[in-house]
Amino acid sequence: MKLVRDLSLTGRGLRIGRPYSPLQLFESGAAGVWFDPSDLSTLYQDAAGSTPVTGHEQPVGLMLDKSRGLGLGPELAEALPTPLISNAGGSVGAYDPITRTMTNPTLGTENGYPRFRFAVGLVAGKRYRIAGVVSGDLSRLIGIRLHTSGGINDVPFNPTTGVFDARQVAAADVIDFRFENSAAAAVSIVSISVRELPGAHAAQPISARRPTYQTADSLNWLNFDGIDDLLLTPSVSLSATSRLSLFAGVRKPSDAVRGVVVNQIAHGARSFALYAPSSGGSPNFAATAGNTTLVNAMVTSAAPITTVLEATHDIGASAAQGLSVNGGTPAVVTGGTGAASTFQDGALGIGGFVTGERWFNGRLYGLVVRGAETSAFASSNTTRFMAAKIGVSL
Amino acid sequence: MRYTIAVHESLIEQANNLAAFIGAGPEDMQTFGASPWRNSEGAAFALASFVGPSDLPSALKTSLARPDWDVDGLVDLGAATAALAVLDLPDPETASAPMATKGRIAVVPRMEGPAAISALGLSYPKEEED
Numbered sequence: 305m306k307l308v309r310d311l312s313l314t315g316r317g318l319r320i321g322r323p324y325s326p327l328q329l330f331e332s333g334a335a336g337v338w339f340d341p342s343d344l345s346t347l348y349q350d351a352a353g354s355t356p357v358t359g360h361e362q363p364v365g366l367m368l369d370k371s372r373g374l375g376l377g378p379e380l381a382e383a384l385p386t387p388l389i390s391n392a393g394g395s396v397g398a399y400d401p402i403t404r405t406m407t408n409p410t411l412g413t414e415n416g417y418p419r420f421r422f423a424v425g426l427v428a429g430k431r432y433r434i435a436g437v438v439s440g441d442l443s444r445l446i447g448i449r450l451h452t453s454g455g456i457n458d459v460p461f462n463p464t465t466g467v468f469d470a471r472q473v474a475a476a477d478v479i480d481f482r483f484e485n486s487a488a489a490a491v492s493i494v495s496i497s498v499r500e501l502p503g504a505h506a507a508q509p510i511s512a513r514r515p516t517y518q519t520a521d522s523l524n525w526l527n528f529d530g531i532d533d534l535l536l537t538p539s540v541s542l543s544a545t546s547r548l549s550l551f552a553g554v555r556k557p558s559d560a561v562r563g564v565v566v567n568q569i570a571h572g573a574r575s576f577a578l579y580a581p582s583s584g585g586s587p588n589f590a591a592t593a594g595n596t597t598l599v600n601a602m603v604t605s606a607a608p609i610t611t612v613l614e615a616t617h618d619i620g621a622s623a624a625q626g627l628s629v630n631g632g633t634p635a636v637v638t639g640g641t642g643a644a645s646t647f648q649d650g651a652l653g654i655g656g657f658v659t660g661e662r663w664f665n666g667r668l669y670g671l672v673v674r675g676a677e678t679s680a681f682a683s684s685n686t687t688r689f690m691a692a693k694i695g696v697s698l
Numbered sequence: 699m700r701y702t703i704a705v706h707e708s709l710i711e712q713a714n715n716l717a718a719f720i721g722a723g724p725e726d727m728q729t730f731g732a733s734p735w736r737n738s739e740g741a742a743f744a745l746a747s748f749v750g751p752s753d754l755p756s757a758l759k760t761s762l763a764r765p766d767w768d769v770d771g772l773v774d775l776g777a778a779t780a781a782l783a784v785l786d787l788p789d790p791e792t793a794s795a796p797m798a799t800k801g802r803i804a805v806v807p808r809m810e811g812p813a814a815i816s817a818l819g820l821s822y823p824k825e826e827e828d
Binding site for chain 2: 350351361363446447484509510511512513514516529530531532533558560561584660661665
């Protein structure tokens, strides 16, 4: 019966003639993430998602999660509302809704400013694609933000052309245009689009902590330096499941220092982690999960090694943690996890613990974390998909 | 070119201000955090490793200019200048890398992470499997 369902032309399973994609693992609504460094359309050099990765050795500040298909949500800025104008230091901001022009006709004090806040219904914590064009005296427009306080400018814009195109996390429900005080300031919003970008996208706002995109021989990967590189996702909801499936294409160049490929909630109860290697000087990979007691499933595979790892975790009543290399027979450890429970909601750390440290030294060719048990058929397909990413055929 | 920078734990604030000056935004003031690495004398260091411009060492020898992004004056120029004063760059004659030393900031170019850690004379505390 399962085979018939998977091959159905009308069902949600695998369809005849349709190339396999890990996206199919999430079509039923399963929680999780899918990262694919071979897809350059998902990589940006900055955490704001405004500068695409285009070549070898460029930093990766944002890697988009493909598990939700990269589709955009509905347009939120089609009809811009009248902005709330926040003045200070004697500024007197004004807005013309016909031309969508923001002005400040009165010169205030040195530290004065007007802010123009358009409440377009953003949800704090969600990531949005915001794109458009502004024109006018751009030397006085010092920030386009998705929040209302602090000096951080979320949305980089070209000061010559006025073009902006970013993928940024909102901290408030507004788009905030931030001006330096000037009687001459007059900036028009020529066009603007704001749409949610669903998914748990992995980012790193600190420049030095960004892994680098590398490519050779038609293969593509992120290189983590084993010192400080780390990407973080927003919270991934896994509290409804006691089961988890994880697939990763990795290269481990050395067994000298313990490294974490991916984890959720550093080294704690109801969490998981994939180690490469499992400890300093060990030739093992390890997949760890548990409730009150963490349990390691380990496979010996000495560095240097490039491989596909598949981890299966169950911290429910029939507790079992498993790990396999290149689709081989998994090492399975049962019991010892304490009372049956579920995983938690929390951020994922890629390249180290969420809290930092235990940084991974190596390459990541692809990563799937799925908050559900995965069938043998789908696991085999996903392992082969990852194998192609590391340049081997299984 | 890849650079790895070791900062003695007493200089993390100064080094973070310097990192923000040469970085892309205020988040770079958190470049150096935990300091788990130790030299042979047991002194603690924080590390950062990144790909940067090849002229970074010479650029660090010139006077600092406030970066364009810092319109709010967040970065402490005095602290960044103090970091520059204790910066150890590779010997231009021998190209030998500086060692991580208490009260100093050492910069190692061209080496990948693990090799740079070794060149700096640092080690990471050994951890057992959980």
